[in-house]
Amino acid sequence: MxxxxxxxxxxxxxxxxxxxxxxxxxxxxxxxxxxxxxxxxxxxxxxxxxxxxxxxxxxxxxxxxxxxxxxxxxxxxxxxxxxxxxxxxxxxxxxxxxxxxxxxxxxxxxxxxxxxxxxxxxxxxxxxxxxxxxxxxxxxxxLHPMSFIEFLAAAGKEQYAELLNDGGFDIASAFAQDYADLLKTYYFVGGMPEAVRVFCEGKSFDEAREVQRRILDAYEQDFSKHAPGAAVPRIRMLWNSIPSQLAKENKKFIYGLVKEGARAKEYELALLWLADCGLVSKVHRVASPEIPLKAYEDLKAFKLFLNDVGLLSCMTNIHQSILLDGDRLFTEFKGALTEQYVLQQLKTLRGLDVYYWSAERSSAEVDFLVSDGREVVPVEVKAEVNLRAKSLKAFHDKYAPRLSVRTSMAGYKREEWLLNLPLWAIGTLKRAVEDTRKG
The missing domain is CATH 3.40.50.300 (P-loop containing nucleotide triphosphate hydrolases)
Structure with a gap:
C-alpha cells in the first residue's frame, strides 16, 4: 500500500x-x-x-x-x-x-x-x-486517511496516480471519465486504510461499509473510555450532528443543531476533544484574505468536517447503488460529500493553511482559502459540471488575487485569472498553483 x-x-x-x-x-x-x-x-x-x-x-x-x-x-x-x-x-x-x-x-x-x-x-x-x-x-x-491519489495506487491504478503526481493533465484529461468513476467509489469507500484494503481485495462495497461501521463504533467506545465523563454526552451529540451541519447550504457550524438552545461554552471541551483526537477538522472563517490568514481568523465562525469522506457517507447511510445512477452522487446531500472530500485532500498537502471566507453584508462565500505563506488562493467547490461561481467572481472583483481556483467535474482549463481544476485532481492543487507562478 x-x-x-x-x-x-x-x-x-x-x-x-x-x-x-x-x-x-x-x-x-x-x-x-x-x-x-x-x-x-x-x-x-x-x-x-x-x-x-x-x-x-x-x-x-x-x-x-x-x-x-x-x-x-x-x-x-x-x-x-x-x-x-x-x-x-x-x-x-x-x-x-x-x-x-x-x-x-x-x-x-x-x-x-x-x-x-x-x-x-x-x-x-x-x-x-x-x-x-x-x-x-x-x-x-x-497522518491523515488515504488521499484519493493514494487510493488510486491501492486500487491498482498506479499509472493514474502517477499522472496526477506528475501534473500530466493533458493525458489525464483523456481519461476524465475513469477518474470520475473512481472518485465516486472513493466517496463511498473513503480513505481509512482497512476499508480501502478490504474493498480493493474483494471489490465489495458491503465489506468496506462494515469496516467503516466498526471504526465508527470504536470511536464511540473511545468517547466513553478516554474522554472526561461529564463531556461524553456532549461529545456524542456534537459528533452526531456533523452530517446535518454539512447538509445545510451554509455550512457554518451552528450549536443549535446539536441541541436546541445549546451555547458554545457548553460544547467547547467536546469540540476540543474531538479535534485533538484527529476526528474532526475545524475550518475558520477569515474576515479579510490577507497574509497571514491566521491574523484575520474569526474564532466564532467555523465549519466542522469529519476526518474521512467514507465515514461521512457511512454515518448518513448512503447506499452503494447510488454510484450506479449517473452523477446523482454529486448532487445528493447538497454537496456535503464534495466539500468534505476537498477539505480532506487539502489537509494532506503540507504547508497549507486552510480557511474560508464570507462577506459581512451579503450571502457571498468562498468555500476555502488556502495559503502557502506567499499568497492567498480562493477555492470554489462545485459538486457537478456547473461552472457558475458568483461568489468567486465577487471575491476576485473585490480582492483581485493573482489566481482563483474552481474545482468541479468539468475538465482542466487555465484562464486569465481562473484555474479550473477537476475534483479528481484537487490533490495536485499545490503543484498546480506553483506551476502558474512559472507562467
Missing part, C-alpha cells in the same frame, strides 16, 4: 540532527502499518514495542530516565542488541505509558544517535494529565 508519508519518513532518517518522531493521527489511519513498513524497508533491524497492556515496558519506564538503563531494558525485551545506526526503535500506543513519552526528551538530549519513531492516537497523548510532554525535543508528522 502506497503512502506519501513514507517519503517524509525517509527525509527524517536522512537528517543529521533528527529528533524522535511522533506520528499523530486518529485511530485507524495507518500509523502502526506505516512505522513497521518504514522499519522493514529502510533499516537492517527494527525493534517494535507496543505499550498497550505491556506491564514490563510500563515498569521499565516508571524507573530512572537514564537512557543507558532504558536501552539495556529494551535489549532484554527484544532479545538482541540495539545498534544506533542500523536499528529503528518503534514505540506504538505510547500514550498508554506516559513516562515513555517523557523519555523522548532524554533520548533527544543525551542519546540523539538512537532513531525513534512512535505513535499513539491523540487520545491520551494530547490530554493525558500529569505527563511531562517533551516540548521542543521531538518532531511531528501528521
Amino acid at each position: 502506497y503512502r506519501a508519508a513514507m517519503e517524509e519518513l525517509k527525509a527524517w532518517k536522512a537528517k543529521k540532527n533528527r529528533k524522535p518522531l511522533i506520528i499523530r493521527g486518529a485511530r485507524q489511519v495507518g500509523k502502526s502499518w506505516l512505522m513497521k513498513e518504514f522499519g522493514t524497508r529502510e533499516y537492517e533491524d527494527m525493534i517494535y514495542v507496543s505499550f498497550d497492556n505491556n506491564e514490563r515496558m510500563a515498569n521499565l519506564f516508571e524507573g530512572s530516565m537514564n537512557v543507558e538503563r532504558l536501552i539495556a531494558g529494551l535489549e532484554l525485551y527484544a532479545g538482541r542488541k540495539i545498534v544506533p545506526d542500523t536499528t529503528l526503535l518503534v514505540f506504538d500506543e505510547i500514550q498508554e505509558t506516559p513516562k515513555a513519552l517523557t523519555s523522548l526528551k532524554y533520548f533527544n538530549e543525551n542519546a540523539p544517535q538512537y532513531q525513534i519513531v512512535c505513535a499513539g492516537s491523540l487520545l491520551g497523548v494530547a490530554l493525558h494529565h500529569g505527563t511531562s510532554f517533551p516540548v521542543g525535543k521531538v518532531e511531528f508528522l501528521d
Whole structure:
C-alpha cells in the first residue's frame, strides 16, 4: 500500500540532527502499518514495542530516565542488541505509558544517535494529565486517511496516480471519465486504510461499509473510555450532528443543531476533544484574505468536517447503488460529500493553511482559502459540471488575487485569472498553483 508519508519518513532518517518522531493521527489511519513498513524497508533491524497492556515496558519506564538503563531494558525485551545506526526503535500506543513519552526528551538530549519513531492516537497523548510532554525535543508528522491519489495506487491504478503526481493533465484529461468513476467509489469507500484494503481485495462495497461501521463504533467506545465523563454526552451529540451541519447550504457550524438552545461554552471541551483526537477538522472563517490568514481568523465562525469522506457517507447511510445512477452522487446531500472530500485532500498537502471566507453584508462565500505563506488562493467547490461561481467572481472583483481556483467535474482549463481544476485532481492543487507562478 502506497503512502506519501513514507517519503517524509525517509527525509527524517536522512537528517543529521533528527529528533524522535511522533506520528499523530486518529485511530485507524495507518500509523502502526506505516512505522513497521518504514522499519522493514529502510533499516537492517527494527525493534517494535507496543505499550498497550505491556506491564514490563510500563515498569521499565516508571524507573530512572537514564537512557543507558532504558536501552539495556529494551535489549532484554527484544532479545538482541540495539545498534544506533542500523536499528529503528518503534514505540506504538505510547500514550498508554506516559513516562515513555517523557523519555523522548532524554533520548533527544543525551542519546540523539538512537532513531525513534512512535505513535499513539491523540487520545491520551494530547490530554493525558500529569505527563511531562517533551516540548521542543521531538518532531511531528501528521497522518491523515488515504488521499484519493493514494487510493488510486491501492486500487491498482498506479499509472493514474502517477499522472496526477506528475501534473500530466493533458493525458489525464483523456481519461476524465475513469477518474470520475473512481472518485465516486472513493466517496463511498473513503480513505481509512482497512476499508480501502478490504474493498480493493474483494471489490465489495458491503465489506468496506462494515469496516467503516466498526471504526465508527470504536470511536464511540473511545468517547466513553478516554474522554472526561461529564463531556461524553456532549461529545456524542456534537459528533452526531456533523452530517446535518454539512447538509445545510451554509455550512457554518451552528450549536443549535446539536441541541436546541445549546451555547458554545457548553460544547467547547467536546469540540476540543474531538479535534485533538484527529476526528474532526475545524475550518475558520477569515474576515479579510490577507497574509497571514491566521491574523484575520474569526474564532466564532467555523465549519466542522469529519476526518474521512467514507465515514461521512457511512454515518448518513448512503447506499452503494447510488454510484450506479449517473452523477446523482454529486448532487445528493447538497454537496456535503464534495466539500468534505476537498477539505480532506487539502489537509494532506503540507504547508497549507486552510480557511474560508464570507462577506459581512451579503450571502457571498468562498468555500476555502488556502495559503502557502506567499499568497492567498480562493477555492470554489462545485459538486457537478456547473461552472457558475458568483461568489468567486465577487471575491476576485473585490480582492483581485493573482489566481482563483474552481474545482468541479468539468475538465482542466487555465484562464486569465481562473484555474479550473477537476475534483479528481484537487490533490495536485499545490503543484498546480506553483506551476502558474512559472507562467
